[in-house]
Amino acid sequence: MGATTIGVIGCGYWGPNLLRNFAENEAAELRWICDADDARVTAMGRRYPAAQTTTDYQKLLADPKLDAIAVVTPVAMHFPIAKQALLAGKHLLVEKPLTATAREAEELIELAERNRLFQPDINVLWDLAPHDLSIMDYLIERQPDIVSAIGSCHIEPGIENIAYLMMHFADDFIAHFHFNWLAPVKIRRTMIAGSSKMILYDDIEPTEKVRVYDKGVTTNRTGDREADYQRLVSYRTGDVWAPRIDSTEALRYVVAEFLDSIRAARRPLTDGAAGLRVVRLLEAAQESIKNGGRVQLLSSAAQSAPIA
Ligand SMILES: NC(=O)c1ccc[n+]([C@@H]2O[C@H](COP(=O)([O-])OP(=O)(O)OC[C@H]3O[C@@H](n4cnc5c(N)ncnc54)[C@H](O)[C@@H]3O)[C@@H](O)[C@H]2O)c1
16 A cells, blocks of 8 residues: 555644644655645645645545545534545544534544544633543543533633633542633643552653652551541652653654554544544533533433444
């Protein structure tokens, strides 16, 4: 099998990163560059002269020699473009969040399954939360039963620029997230507390992005109520460890995984169902914000969600 031919739709802030990674991957041949904005597509065309350029994505859909399309437009355009791409029989990579509603994500998955294929219009939640929720989805492999969020619109009415999101899981695991467009400092920090160790992941740190803390509490139940009351918990503070982390750009793996899954005709690591799970959480959080933080119960069907 030769190189997979790729067309990228959307060359704004993020599109050029995908273009670069596809151009650098020998399993891919960058065939089309598309953006509705003529100046942007011309600038990218100068960078990758072997690719054809257009402002009309229909040209990509109509090209029988094009294998795969990457959609990197604003989220409102993901669904219409992705749907047409699937109907045109193309492999598809859609930037996150997959779609603007869970219904749209479900329709794309149904369409992809039927075809035997696969794989500033938003607020701060839809902009920043997909990252954290995707990481959570991958790491803890289960879905919450309760979602609650509050947010505020300080700049544009109806567009939250700050949001706090909380989740509860059936086994009493809880998670909370802060998203803020106006923070004076850029914070990209995840703290995970487990039963025996804790992890701090700071994506802003240039070298030691992940630190593992041997820190926790031990419960010393003896059965003697008075003694238990006196020394029920003791705090343990041990070593801090910074494992060596592969510094390869994440998008390089995204592109490699996409191309390999096409080649091997297998389901990619993050398939439509993974995208749908994240969009469902975003929808529940949005609904909660609309209702002043009201708790949203997620149905068990939505939690397990093995769509395919
Ligand atoms: N994975 C990540 O870390 C990451 C980071 C940033 C953005 N994103 C996602 O990437 C997507 C794009 O975000 P962005 O910040 O680059 O947006 P952007 O607004 O900077 O760029 C979007 C581009 O799409 C073009 N476009 C819009 N409609 C089009 C159409 N019909 N046909 C062709 N081109 C069209 C626009 O002209 C623009 O150049 C969003 O879904 C966003 O959530 C992901």
